[in-house]
Amino acid sequence: MTITIKTTPIEGQKPGTSGLRKKTRVFMQPNFLENFVQSIFTAIDGVAGKTFVVGGDGRFFNDSAIQVILRMAAAGGAARVIVGQGGLLSTPAASNLIRKREANGGLILSASHNPGGIDEDFGLKYNISNGGPAPEDVTARIFEATKTIENYATIEADDIALDALGETELAGMVVEIVDPVTDYAALMAELFDFDAIRKLFAGGFTLRFDAMHAVTGPYAHAILEQQLGAPKGTVLNGTPSPDFGKGHPDPNPIWAKPLMDLMMGVDAPDFGAASDGDGDRNMIVGKGCYVTPSDSLAVLAANAHMAPGYKDGLAGIARSMPTSGAADRVAAALGIEMFETPTGWKFFGNLLDAGRATICGEESAGTGSNHVREKDGLWAVLLWLNILAARNESVSDVMADHWARFGRNYYSRHDYEAIDSEVAASLMDDLRTVLPALPGEQAAALKIKKADEFAYDDPVDGSRSEGQGIRIWFEGGARVVFRLSGTGTSGATLRVYLEQAVDGPDGLTDSPADALLDVANAANALAGIQERTGRDAPDVIT
Numbered sequence: 001m002t003i004t005i006k007t008t009p010i011e012g013q014k015p016g017t018s019g020l021r022k023k024t025r026v027f028m029q030p031n032f033l034e035n036f037v038q039s040i041f042t043a044i045d046g047v048a049g050k051t052f053v054v055g056g057d058g059r060f061f062n063d064s065a066i067q068v069i070l071r072m073a074a075a076g077g078a079a080r081v082i083v084g085q086g087g088l089l090s091t092p093a094a095s096n097l098i099r100k101r102e103a104n105g106g107l108i109l110s111a112s113h114n115p116g117g118i119d120e121d122f123g124l125k126y127n128i129s130n131g132g133p134a135p136e137d138v139t140a141r142i143f144e145a146t147k148t149i150e151n152y153a154t155i156e157a158d159d160i161a162l163d164a165l166g167e168t169e170l171a172g173m174v175v176e177i178v179d180p181v182t183d184y185a186a187l188m189a190e191l192f193d194f195d196a197i198r199k200l201f202a203g204g205f206t207l208r209f210d211a212m213h214a215v216t217g218p219y220a221h222a223i224l225e226q227q228l229g230a231p232k233g234t235v236l237n238g239t240p241s242p243d244f245g246k247g248h249p250d251p252n253p254i255w256a257k258p259l260m261d262l263m264m265g266v267d268a269p270d271f272g273a274a275s276d277g278d279g280d281r282n283m284i285v286g287k288g289c290y291v292t293p294s295d296s297l298a299v300l301a302a303n304a305h306m307a308p309g310y311k312d313g314l315a316g317i318a319r320s321m322p323t324s325g326a327a328d329r330v331a332a333a334l335g336i337e338m339f340e341t342p343t344g345w346k347f348f349g350n351l352l353d354a355g356r357a358t359i360c361g362e363e364s365a366g367t368g369s370n371h372v373r374e375k376d377g378l379w380a381v382l383l384w385l386n387i388l389a390a391r392n393e394s395v396s397d398v399m400a401d402h403w404a405r406f407g408r409n410y411y412s413r414h415d416y417e418a419i420d421s422e423v424a425a426s427l428m429d430d431l432r433t434v435l436p437a438l439p440g441e442q443a444a445a446l447k448i449k450k451a452d453e454f455a456y457d458d459p460v461d462g463s464r465s466e467g468q469g470i471r472i473w474f475e476g477g478a479r480v481v482f483r484l485s486g487t488g489t490s491g492a493t494l495r496v497y498l499e500q501a502v503d504g505p506d507g508l509t510d511s512p513a514d515a516l517l518d519v520a521n522a523a524n525a526l527a528g529i530q531e532r533t534g535r536d537a538p539d540v541i542t
């Protein structure tokens with residue numbers, strides 16, 4: 001039954017920040033998906049006798065890709081593949097299933113927050129048995145395998161019906177179709193005080209959760225509306241569609257603008273939230289009050305003990321390097337460890353496994369904890385709800401109180417998208433060259449204190465990751481970070497992360513744009529962004 005198909009290496013199969021992401025049509029080219037899947041299998045020493053979890057965010061090509069993976073897993077002798085019904089699994093739900101079912105790993109089909117459709121993006125990533133994204137040694141082996149592949153194995157078989165719950169057999173391999181929501185919802189009910197949140201809604205508290213036509217729709221309908229009693233209509237855009245309703249399922253003020261407009265208007269509900277294509281990102285916004293992801297991490301860490309799952313406190317907090325230092329203030333106040341990792345959730349895996357960090361977060365709208373090994377959008381929303389129920393305060397009151405207690409880190413990220421890759425590389429190279437000479441120099445109105453290129457030494461396994469972004473600190477508490485995105489699919493995306501720390505009690509209520517003006521000007525003076533890219537403004541400001 002197994003057939004071996006000859007193939008040749010296809011260029012450009014190097015996994016990025018989060019798996020392999022390409023234009024959908026690139027993924028649909030003959031052998032492109034098959035080569036990558038076979039390379040994953042090679043990198044993990046084959047699949048014989050192993051169990052995997054497979055699911056995706058429902059974007060265009062999700063189902064066909066799953067059928068390819070199932071046939072190849074069967075050909076490799078896998079014992080069992082657990083698939084979300086309809087091919088759907090949010091990234092955190094997939095992570096949970098890998099852990100709960102003690103699977104050897106999982107294949108998650110998603111390009112996260114990138115648009116979907118035949119002319120948009122597709123992606124595939126491999127997660128290991130702890131439920132988290134494959135670490136760099138595994139992704140390096142996958143990439144090596146893509147460069148030497150000569151053939152792949154598959155079987156001739158009809159498509160499996162992905163809609164029917166239960167077990168079927170595919171050439172000796174069990175395919176088990178499970179409800180994508182059940183296990184995940186059970187985990188959330190263990191972590192959070194569902195009774196308190198139910199009471200909150202029963203008391204008239206109003207929420208709008210924008211699922212952005214992506215995978216969290218079914219999860220949010222089931223948990224927020226059915227289990228927690230939020231009225232119907234609480235979940236917006238709750239039916240997953242292959243092209244996300246032609247939208248861009250990225251929960252930030254630009255792409256979730258309708259929700260932002262609602263929250264800033266006179267009819268704003270008490271709480272607004274959104275999640276991305278595959279359900280791992282989140283946006284949090286109160287009545288007239290947007291909460292930056294960096295601040296959200298800090299608030300969640302400071303208040304997590306109010307939820308049953310974290311009642312014993314936190315072992316430590318971890319954040320990616322470009323994320324603001326707001327969480328550091330909380331860790332210092334709580335007397336717990338704080339970790340600074342490179343961008344990419346995979347870097348949190350070791351810290352979570354070793355019990356050193358309990359809560360992790362990134363400026364890119366990701367927060368999560370040791371309950372799974374991925375960031376988790378709905379988890380963040382539920383923890384916020386649990387905290388609001390426990391404190392009986394509005395989001396803006398919680399924020400004001402937080403800043404008064406810990407100090408504030410004004411923060412914003414400016415993205416220059418799809419710029420010429422060479423222009424981007426030389427901008428970074430030139431910065432790298434001048435770094436040693438920068439301390440003591442002036443950049444626009446600010447004086448440079450320190451400058452370096454971030455490298456991370458993993459305290460658990462001792463591995464070192466270099467070239468993780470250029471950091472420049474200024475006198476007076478400002479910092480800028482320059483980094484090239486590892487998730488884009490066309491050209492390069494330059495990310496400029498701006499931060500201004502203020503200890504208080506004065507200066508806690510400025511507008512972020514005003515508070516960050518000096519550091520934004522300094523960033524431009526240092527990198528010559530406008531002259532080099534020809535752009536006079538960022539494409540996205542978060």
Ligand code: G6P
Nearest residue numbers: 017018344345362364485486487
């Ligand atoms: C994905 C990863 C995150 C990362 C984000 C931005 O969502 O899971 O860990 O922070 O992409 O990465 P980038 O390389 O584009 O800045």
Ligand code: ZN
Nearest residue numbers: 112113278280
């Ligand atoms: Zn995502």
